[in-house]
Amino acid sequence: MFKERLKTHHSAMAEAARYTRGPRKVSEFLNVTLPDEAVSKKATIYIHVPFCSKICSFCNMRRSLQSPRENYHTLLIEEMKAYKDLDYIKNLTFDAIYFGGGTPTTLNTEALREVLRALREYFNLSADVEITIETTVTELTDEKLQMFKEEGVTRFSVGVQTFNDEGRKLMGRIGSGETAYEKLKQMKDMGFKTLSMDLIYNYPGQSKEDLEEDLDKIIALDLDGFSMYSLIDMKATTIEDAQGINQDTLFFDIISEKMKKAGYRFLELTKMVTRDQYKYVMNRHEGMDTLPLGAGAGGSVGGLMLMNPINLDQYEESIKAFGARNGMLFSPAYRDLAIFKGTLQKGYLPEDISVYIDLAQYEKTLLEMLEKGYIEKEGSSYHFTSKGIFWGNNISRLLYDMRVQEGE
Numbered sequence: 001m002f003k004e005r006l007k008t009h010h011s012a013m014a015e016a017a018r019y020t021r022g023p024r025k026v027s028e029f030l031n032v033t034l035p036d037e038a039v040s041k042k043a044t045i046y047i048h049v050p051f052c053s054k055i056c057s058f059c060n061m062r063r064s065l066q067s068p069r070e071n072y073h074t075l076l077i078e079e080m081k082a083y084k085d086l087d088y089i090k091n092l093t094f095d096a097i098y099f100g101g102g103t104p105t106t107l108n109t110e111a112l113r114e115v116l117r118a119l120r121e122y123f124n125l126s127a128d129v130e131i132t133i134e135t136t137v138t139e140l141t142d143e144k145l146q147m148f149k150e151e152g153v154t155r156f157s158v159g160v161q162t163f164n165d166e167g168r169k170l171m172g173r174i175g176s177g178e179t180a181y182e183k184l185k186q187m188k189d190m191g192f193k194t195l196s197m198d199l200i201y202n203y204p205g206q207s208k209e210d211l212e213e214d215l216d217k218i219i220a221l222d223l224d225g226f227s228m229y230s231l232i233d234m235k236a237t238t239i240e241d242a243q244g245i246n247q248d249t250l251f252f253d254i255i256s257e258k259m260k261k262a263g264y265r266f267l268e269l270t271k272m273v274t275r276d277q278y279k280y281v282m283n284r285h286e287g288m289d290t291l292p293l294g295a296g297a298g299g300s301v302g303g304l305m306l307m308n309p310i311n312l313d314q315y316e317e318s319i320k321a322f323g324a325r326n327g328m329l330f331s332p333a334y335r336d337l338a339i340f341k342g343t344l345q346k347g348y349l350p351e352d353i354s355v356y357i358d359l360a361q362y363e364k365t366l367l368e369m370l371e372k373g374y375i376e377k378e379g380s381s382y383h384f385t386s387k388g389i390f391w392g393n394n395i396s397r398l399l400y401d402m403r404v405q406e407g408e
Contacts, residue, residue: 001372005245006393007232009269009345018405019334023326024304030088033302035289041126042283043092043301045119047076048294049104050310072295073111075316077118079293082322084122088302092289094123096130096280102296103159105139109147116151130154130194130279137183138174145190155194155276156187157227163217164210167203177217184221194276196225201251203231211251212258219262225276226264228255249390256386268345269384269392285342287335300338303330340403344396347389349375349382356402365398 035043051068069075083089097119105112119125132155133148140158162168163177173180187195197218201211218226230248255272264272268285271278284290292299296310304327309315318325336355343350349366356362366382369375374388374395384392 001368001374002391002394005230005248005391006397007230009341009393009396016330016334016337019330019337020305021329021331024329025323026304026306026325026327027082027086027323029304029327029329030083030086030302033088034091035088035302039288040091041093042095042279042286043289043291044096044098044280044283044299045094045123045291045293046280046297046299047097047099047104047115048101048292048297048308049099049107050102050294050296051106052101052103068106068108068111069312072312073107073115075295075319076115076293078319079322080118080122082319083291083293089123089291092124092291093126094119094129094291095126096132096283097125098132098134098280100134103136103139104133105135105144109141109143112144113147113151116153130277132157132280135159136174137180140183140187145187149190149192154192155278156192156196158184158187158195158197160184160197161200162203162206162210163214164206167200167206167210170203170205171200181217181221184223188221188223194224195221196227196273196276196278197223199226199228199255200231201228201255202248206251208250208254211254215255215258215262218259222274225267225271225273225278227271228252229270252390253386256389266347266384266386266389269347269389282346285339285345287339287342300330301327303332303335304328305330337403341396341400344392344399347384347392349399351381355404356399357404358402362399362402365402369395 049068049072051072107115116131119131129152131153133153134157136159158180159173160180161171161173163181165177168175168177168180184195184197199214199218201214230252256266259272263274265274267273267276267278268281271281289301290299291301292306292308295308295312295315298305298307300306306327309318340350340355353359353362366375369388370377372387373385374391375382376385384395388395
């Protein structure tokens with residue numbers, strides 16, 4: 001049914017240009033629009049810190065090899081102030097906050113503390129707000145860990161990738177696998193609510209035994225969850241070749257089977273968990289608002305798509321001239337599309353089949369997926385099997401192409 005595996009959700013959906021309704025002034029639009037009740041309770045904030053002390057060979061994210069600007073945290077706080085009094089924002093309760101990058105922990109301890117305190121001062125946060133810090137092992141000093149504990153950070157996503165020293169060298173990771181293991185153990189001992197890590201598999205030279213050792217360490221640490229990514233060959237990375245599709249399948253099956261036996265389950269196509277709720281991404285899968293802060297941050301609030309300049313000078317200027325900042329208005333149908341996509345990312349087929357152009361073709365595809373073991377029926381709904389999760393982004397792309405699009 002599929003020949004080449006799509007490894008990321010970014011390749012699972014087409015362009016959204018047909019849903020645009022033109023630019024709107026952010027400060028004007030968000031002052032005359034209010035969120036509905038469902039949306040108002042589960043908003044998220046994404047904070048982008050685009051700095052890295054080292055560029056990893058597998059990474060294609062929006063980042064740069066430089067030390068943070070001394071005033072970067074103050075720019076973030078000024079951007080918060082610009083948003084805080086807009087009527088739409090005042091009526092949101094933020095349920096999850098995610099610091100991504102880049103490497104957020106390249107900011108110094110007091111700068112991070114000031115940003116965390118400003119979030120609580122300027123926005124309505126839920127009582128059980130999930131605050132995630134994305135970080136490397138080497139940037140996470142004892143001083144920063146203690147500060148994060150004091151300031152109520154609840155969740156970490158740690159870029160380990162592998163505990164194997166040769167694999168870490170290949171991917172440009174700093175420090176040994178043993179150092180990474182001990183840092184995660186320290187964080188567990190400190191009692192942070194949720195600890196997750198990134199695992200990359202099927203990198204050049206990785207053996208089955210190497211993978212098994214990584215999984216054994218995740219189990220021994222009793223991590224709350226881990227994100228799993230088969231190495232992706234992309235222009236912005238420097239690793240040339242992942243190993244082939246047969247090994248990709250074998251390694252995925254090893255991860256799935258071993259970790260299910262250890263008590264983990266799939267939360268979405270690339271994440272297995274025991275206790276990790278990952279509210280930030282789950283809320284987004286439900287089509288909830290995401291307020292983007294920081295250079296290069298993107299999100300959607302009230303149907304208004306927002307993308308901040310990645311250039312630091314332009315980003316700073318956009319804050320000073322906030323009244324002139326534009327977003328791109330999208331039709332309500334785009335939120336329906338986001339929920340459609342999110343349902344598939346969670347490993348389920350959307351139940352509303354009226355969205356498909358040709359129902360007979362959809363039924364034929366459904367039967368083929370059942371026969372090939374990609375999906376199973378559970379009551380009146382269908383969920384992906386492990387095989388279906390492996391091909392999940394391909395299935396998403398296939399069903400997207402069968403869906404009625406805006407303007408058709």
